Amino acid sequence: MTNSYKEKLGRGGYGDVYKGNLPDGRPIAVKVLNVSKGNGEEFINEVASIGRTSHVNVVTLLGFCLEGEKRALIYEFMRNGSLEKFIFKESTLEDNQNLGWEKLYSIAIGIARGLEYLHCGCNTRILHLDIKPQNILLDEEFCPKISDFGLSKLCSRKDSVVSTMGPRGTPGYIAPEVFFRNFGAVSLKSDIYSYGMLVLEMVGGKKSVQTRVSASSEYFPDWIYRHLELVDELGLQGLKSKVETDTERKMILVGLWCIQIKPCNRPSIEKVIEMLEGSVEALPIPPKPILSSPPRPLPDSSATSSCDTMSLLD
Structure with a gap:
């Protein structure tokens, strides 16, 4: 063959x-x-x-x-290869938007719909556990397709939590709970974290793993969050339409909601799609995701008090 x-x-x-x-x-x-x-x-x-x-x-x-x-x-066979080659370059973000905001947005929606199918549309739920640009393939029409299920886990439709033997995934995209169980259990929300980091990279054209490992580099989500109110600095200054600016801002907001440190503060994949397809004006600014040492276990009486931020999106 x-x-x-x-x-x-x-x-x-x-x-x-x-x-x-x-x-x-x-x-x-x-x-x-x-x-x-x-x-x-x-x-x-x-x-x-x-x-x-x-x-x-x-x-x-x-x-x-x-x-x-x-x-x-x-x-x-996927004629256009992986998403990675279209969003990662050594040049500035202005040069990285060769797909255009409409195409990037369409790809983000397509990946989310693929995850929705894996999480909700199969008889057995599938946790991918390795969502990253290299594992998103593009056909001749730039329709995205999730690939590489070597690290995936299956669970019944009534469950969303899985047990794993050690960390699974790629540094820079792995949810905190995969390493530190004090953050929460490995679940469907672990894929949401990886998806959020992927979307932010589509916007910023940077490799999160590179900015993490370099002591002199700014933590990638911090870089995105710092520019959230200055969205014009992230794209083609003076050349973008309102639609393009709104699309960019919407992808940033959704990505930041997806990478909240505690799994209970991340949206479900159904909510992610609703946010992406809705109005950008309806999206609140998420709390800044601060990755610190894992919290100490809390008594049951207060364990739920720290997971209220998602109510802003209801």
């Missing part, structure tokens, strides 16, 4: 991806998993989770190959 792995499309944490063709000529992407990675859990996760899905904003798994220790996953 891949003509002896002739055309390499990229490399992920669990293997390399090659372009190929089915016998009928249809282009495909084949992910060949590393033999040395784990005991095959990522292969089982991918087949078990994405094999249950069918949605315009989730990449389609066409099949898989399993022979001894050799494992490969066969996906539909």
